[in-house]
Amino acid sequence: DTGVSQDPRHKITKRGQNVTFRCDPISEHNRLYWYRQTLGQGPEFLTYFQNEAQLEKSRLLSDRFSAERPKGSFSTLEIQRTEQGDSAMYLCASTRGDRSNSPLHFGNGTRLTVT
Amino acid sequence: TQLLEQSPQFLSIQEGENLTVYCNSSSVFSSLQWYRQEPGEGPVLLVTVVTGGEVKKLKRLTFQFGDARKDSSLHITAAQPGDTGLYLCAGNTGGFKTIFGAGTRLFVKA
Numbered sequence: 772d773t774g775v776s777q778d779p780r781h782k783i784t785k786r787g788q789n790v791t792f793r794c795d796p797i798s799e800h801n802r803l804y805w806y807r808q809t810l811g812q813g814p815e816f817l818t819y820f821q822n823e824a825q826l827e828k829s830r831l832l833s834d835r836f837s838a839e840r841p842k843g844s845f846s847t848l849e850i851q852r853t854e855q856g857d858s859a860m861y862l863c864a865s866t867r868g869d870r871s872n873s874p875l876h877f878g879n880g881t882r883l884t885v886t
Numbered sequence: 887t888q889l890l891e892q893s894p895q896f897l898s899i900q901e902g903e904n905l906t907v908y909c910n911s912s913s914v915f916s917s918l919q920w921y922r923q924e925p926g927e928g929p930v931l932l933v934t935v936v937t938g939g940e941v942k943k944l945k946r947l948t949f950q951f952g953d954a955r956k957d958s959s960l961h962i963t964a965a966q967p968g969d970t971g972l973y974l975c976a977g978n979t980g981g982f983k984t985i986f987g988a989g990t991r992l993f994v995k996a
Contacts, residue, residue, distance in 0.1 A: 813974050813986035871978040872917035877928025
């Protein structure tokens with residue numbers, strides 16, 4: 772169990788640029804989640820996958836955001852035409868099992884700064 | 887709209903003091919979880935409570951789930967500087983979407 776890995780740890784980009792983040796979940800974890808966390812707040816749900824299927828998306832996820840999990844393993848989160856309001860920590864978590872209260876295992880996040 | 891409200895937002899205490907933080911909602915949750923997050927890291931699960939009225943203890947931490955499964959509390963006895971961090975409650979109303987409260991930031995001074 773090597774834990775959830777996120778890459779990069781930090782990303783600084785200029786407004787209007789596209790960015791892509793990667794998450795490698797714990798192997799055999801079938802559910803993968805993306806959250807966004809701003810300073811002083813708890814994680815806000817963005818989306819989750821059951822294997823390769825994206826089952827729910829938050830209304831926070833505008834059409835500039837897209838997430839994929841093509842083979843049911845790693846996932847990518849892309850933000851197009853970044854805005855300063857997108858600056859935040861993007862957290863990925865994974866879990867397994869059929870219970871809704873299975874513990875989420877988080878990565879250490881990707882901190883995005885949009886200048 | 888599901889919402890988990892945590893209080894207080896910030897707590898600064900001396901080592902050895904006791905404290906309680908709260909997590910409240912108008913919604914019924916099938917389970918509630920408490921996580922602790924340190925700067926630059928992701929949250930780490932402390933406990934899951936699933937039964938109304940349930941009490942769980944983890945060393946100096948005591949977690950309680952309300953009878954109506956709408957609220958929870960975390961009590962820390964004899965706080966230590968190592969308890970410093972952001973304490974988050976999280977819940978599901980039955981599906982697989984887990985939502986989080988805004989957290990209580992605890993600072994324990996030596």
